[in-house]
Amino acid sequence: MTPTPQARDLVGRTALVTGANAGIGYWCAEQLAARGARVLLGCRSTERAGVAERSIRERVEGADVGILSLDLGSLTSVATAAASVDEPLHGVICNAGVKAADPDDRTADEHDLMIGTNALGHFALLAQLLPSLAPDARVVAVGSIAHRFARIDPGTIDAAWTGASLRQYGRSKAAVMALAFELDRRWRGTARSALCAHPGYAVDPLTPIRDGLAPVRPIARRLASLTRGLVQGKDAGAAPIVHAATSPDATGGDYWGPGGLLEFRGAPRRVRASDEVRSRSTGAALWTAAEQLTGVRFDV
Numbered sequence: 068m069t070p071t072p073q074a075r076d077l078v079g080r081t082a083l084v085t086g087a088n089a090g091i092g093y094w095c096a097e098q099l100a101a102r103g104a105r106v107l108l109g110c111r112s113t114e115r116a117g118v119a120e121r122s123i124r125e126r127v128e129g130a131d132v133g134i135l136s137l138d139l140g141s142l143t144s145v146a147t148a149a150a151s152v153d154e155p156l157h158g159v160i161c162n163a164g165v166k167a168a169d170p171d172d173r174t175a176d177e178h179d180l181m182i183g184t185n186a187l188g189h190f191a192l193l194a195q196l197l198p199s200l201a202p203d204a205r206v207v208a209v210g211s212i213a214h215r216f217a218r219i220d221p222g223t224i225d226a227a228w229t230g231a232s233l234r235q236y237g238r239s240k241a242a243v244m245a246l247a248f249e250l251d252r253r254w255r256g257t258a259r260s261a262l263c264a265h266p267g268y269a270v271d272p273l274t275p276i277r278d279g280l281a282p283v284r285p286i287a288r289r290l291a292s293l294t295r296g297l298v299q300g301k302d303a304g305a306a307p308i309v310h311a312a313t314s315p316d317a318t319g320g321d322y323w324g325p326g327g328l329l330e331f332r333g334a335p336r337r338v339r340a341s342d343e344v345r346s347r348s349t350g351a352a353l354w355t356a357a358e359q360l361t362g363v364r365f366d367v
């Protein structure tokens with residue numbers, strides 16, 4: 068995205084994007100930087116983060132980009148990362164995600180890999196970032212259409228699972244969404260807000276090329292072009308998330324996604340989240356479970 072003078076509406080604002088070295092997180096970071104925001108790339112590999120940082124600087128003149136070393140699959144890394152932030156954050160985009168895993172895959176703290184990374188890691192991060200959040204900070208949790216097919220039981224959220232990885236992925240996305248909606252309820256009456264957004268069905272072969280990021284073979288690009296009417300690139304997938312993070316039109320408790328067929332692609336619009344992720348009782352119980360599982364109190 069080429070910045071235009073009239074688009075530099077985020078000068079003076081700072082956003083942290085987790086998992087910003089690839090895919091949708093990268094595009095959120097590039098789009099925010101193009102609008103003048105200072106962007107912190109929250110990544111577990113400083114090498115991959117460096118590639119993303121260079122790519123943004125090549126595309127966006129005068130980009131203000133920093134790197135925050137952050138492994139969401141390690142509560143020690145999360146605590147160190149949160150403690151090292153010494154500037155006010157106006158936005159946090161909880162984008163990093165593991166999309167497939169085996170039941171035996173664990174985080175450094177022995178939690179299920181997808182629940183531990185996607186939901187518990189972001190919960191612990193936000194809890195410990197609290198002193199660094201600006202008075203009007205906005206948190207966006209990246210959800211998924213898959214949340215609709217998942218049941219969440221706060222009492223067994225980290226329990227062993229069997230069956231399809233996609234179902235457990237959906238559970239982890241439902242959990243991060245329910246926690247974001249709960250955070251928003253707890254912030255009511257303050258200028259802070261939390262909301263959710265999803266990228267639809269966004270794939271690398273339909274995404275503009277960025278050197279060093281997600282290499283795609285030309286044949287895959289040609290084949291993918293046949294699907295352009297149904298799905299979209301990750302640059303477009305970032306749009307509902309950036310919209311949720313920055314638009315005056317978006318407010319706490321919203322859920323944004325692509326407006327096209329099946330919410331797979333298209334311009335951002337408000338979409339429906341399941342009753343379960345919006346449930347007050349589920350959100351409150353999940354909050355308590357997340358505090359117990361992470362050993363991190365989230366006082367709001």
Ligand SMILES: NC(=O)c1ccc[n+]([C@@H]2O[C@H](COP(=O)([O-])OP(=O)(O)OC[C@H]3O[C@@H](n4cnc5c(N)ncnc54)[C@H](OP(=O)(O)O)[C@@H]3O)[C@@H](O)[C@H]2O)c1
Binds near residue numbers: 268
């Ligand atoms: N693509 C879609 O169609 C789609 C649909 C619905 C929802 N989503 C959600 O959108 C988000 C981004 O998806 P994507 O398609 O862009 O995925 P992606 O290309 O696989 O990128 C995932 C990002 O998350 C990072 N990450 C994974 N584990 C991490 C950890 N322990 N600590 C820090 N960062 C970690 C990865 O870093 P490394 O490079 O270090 O692995 C990478 O930067 C995910 O939350 C996903 O669930 C995607």
